[in-house]
Amino acid sequence: MTGGVPARPGLGIVLILLMAACFATMDTAVKYVGAVLPILIVLLARYGVQAASMGLWLAGSQLRGGAGFRSAHPRFQAVRGALLLTSSTFGFLGLRYLPVAEFTAINMLTPVMVTLLAATLLREHVSRLRWALVVGGFAGALIVIRPGSGLFGWAVLLPLAGSVAYASFQVLTRKLSALESPYTTHFYTGLTGTLVVVALLLASDVPLRATLQDATALQIGLLLAIGTLGTLGHLMLVLAFGLAPTSTLMPFMYVQIAFAAAVGWLVFRHAPDGWGWIGMAVVAVCGAASAWLNVREAAAARAPVSALGADTIVD
Template identity: 65%
Template sequence: MAGCFATMDTSIKYLGAFVPVLLIMWGRYLTQTLVMTVWLLRSKTSTFRAAHPKFQLLRGILLLLTSSASFYGVQYLPVAEFTAINMLTPVIVTLLAGWVLHERVSALRWALVCGGFAGALIVIRPGSGMFGWAVFLPLAGAVSYASFQVLTSKLAALESPFTTHFYTGLTGTAVLTPLLLSSPIDIVGTLQAATAGHLALMLGIGLLGTTGHLLLILALGLAPTSTLMPFVYTQIAFAAAVSYAVLGHAPDQWGWVGMGVVAVCGAASAWLNVRKGAVPSSAVAADTIAD
């Protein structure tokens, strides 16, 4: 699962040099819509019927905003560092739970919040000129996805995760299609000019995103979120390894330190959220990866 998302992010960064990012993102959501359409047609337990259509729409938009930050963010930031900053979601959930849901936040949780942001600052190193304005993209993505988790915490148990997964793809496709058609991108010309390898990579990105989320859903059917969460954070290591193998980039010493701090604080915060019931252990709400 973590390998799927790390490979996907690296593929997006590589393909973005040849194909417009908006077209790549549209292809990713269209692939998920088609795959989940087939899945639901063959399913005996899940249907296309949504119990809360407005919830599905809002949830889909939040995930699309997060994906937009991811697809464009990896064009400007190294994949491993981007992944680490984006993994701040659990600590931001803690902040939103206290602010929006008026839940009591313990001293330990506040310490993890501070620790997570300290780790992000180590990665970013403000004033160093390493990343510039682009660091706001993964930060915006983490905030958007944390908002999604707080929303989902109220309604996740009322929807099938497979039905929700379908509507996530459908919402993204429905929003991106008119944007793509009204953009200056020559869709037909771009696709005709793309190599067979680039077209295969576009399809692979959609399949990696869809498969990664389905693997997470299946994993959560076999083990509690608190058990799986540490493995989710191995995505940072996968991202560093795949990025180095494909793009030749390796984080520096301080980058590794900052990513380690984010991973430890984020995993601990996520574990506390599940243990205390701040975020339900459903496949939808526990998903900390939003590509």
Template identity: 65%
Template sequence: MKGHRPARGIALIALAALCFATMDTTIKYLGAFLPVLLILWARYAFQAVSMGLWLMLTPESAASRQAPRGGQGNLGTALRFLVRSKTAGFRTEHPRFQLARGALLLATSALSFFGVQRMPVAEFTAINMLTPVVVTLLAAWVLHERVSAPRWALVCAAFAGAVIVIRPGSGLFGWAVLFPLAGALTYASFQVLTSKLSALESPYTTHFYTGLTGALVLTPLLFFSAIDTDGTLLAAPPRQLALLLAIGALGTVGHLFLILALGLAPTATLMPFIYLQIGVAAAVSWVVFRYVPDGWAWVGMGVIAVCGAASAWLNMRKTASHPATSTVAADTIAD
């Protein structure tokens, strides 16, 4: 792998886990003061704007942005070159893929943003990170892929871990557990789609269209909702506005850390470290809310982390013979 630096990749994965755990905790905190729909819109609007600026300001390859030579170009040629160079990163050959991918991630984020208001962050994070084992199920069901016995064992064990966390009948979380469970399903669907099509587009372009799709869907919903957006934002103290921007920044930068990390080390090397997010979520939640999961919750979260990491490693090892797969396809953190 070009630029193979696993230590730096692992460090970036740890930073991504910190970003997402901090973002989820901030969402839970800010949801007590601002409408969750507004927070969700701000997260995607920030990503669309920031990644749009990134694509405009980040140089493409020298060949693609080489100016006309020999003094033969006129003003019109120069202007066309300028427009072409500034918009190259926005070009997509597969708009339906971008729309479907963005819609699936938006659904996952909506389930996360609303669900984390009703569950502790650490437990929510653990259940939501069943994604790799759900990907295994979808691969067998939708793609008709052969699933080995060890992978089926990991699927069963991971769901057993979720049952330990949830403890049906205990009354700990009630119907709220449907949020992370549904989120794992929508994000697994996102993964299956992306794994088949993501090599066709630049991950940075895809990152922009993911934010744009979310912003375009959420803007009319926010406009026609009962939320007084202008009044709410004007009445919000500066601290809440700063946290609103921080949520967008943490989500956008966290995914960029993942993209950079996956360019420095093999996916199979990095996947287990993504599950640091469960521990980081517990730590950040304790700092903000002074909440500590009980013993059984720790057991269940540990089972999910081990099985999820092992399942992700097996999934990635199976696709190791396809180096064209985009780094976006390996992103198992859904925020």
């Protein structure tokens, strides 16, 4: 481990499992409250809480002599934040129409999307095994979606578009994340999202004040929970990758599919059918294998994937 932090793989795995629980619970809350409140307000809660909490964190760090709010690459921060906001927007819209477990499985296509983008945009060499995993991942998604079955219809395009945006986010992060503190980056991601959403709210006809005044205590609580769970989930990811190797942690990220299925059943009484489980298992295996190959090749090149760059979760 870097920075003199001792390796504690057990604790790292626990943090990854807690992260998966946070994101699965957050997605369920988004599906619940997003059915009655405008998506822009849900996004404002998601990114506003992150910007405020990380701003307080960095202010304290700066008082202790840390880097604080200083960023060497503000344009990178802005583009990165915009890509993640785009991914969240497609994701939150998709949760209006899709069950949480199936939605999560489609989101987990991100590692194979990264391989595809790396080959087409960055002209990186992609082995036959990687191409096989890309094909396998999309085959798993097709099993979940089953085009023509009438299960989900056009709504499946929303998480797919979100995965493309998030894969672009990952490709950018993988190239530039070593240049910035992950905590500073986490703040600017929240700030960028908040500023863009505020601008969209001002340009829209969404009555922010009236909507919040009419919202129930449960809805306000869920909005705060969405922002808190998203922020905590990403922080747990950062901490976990400081305690254990990426190759150790990557497979456990796919436990989020199981968490999503469990929470989705508890709240909405929806459980995937047999084909759905098979498709989700195929996506998980292909995604985990793609992520592991990313880590192995990064280690071989002596360019370890950072905590934020190794993230395979869209939130």
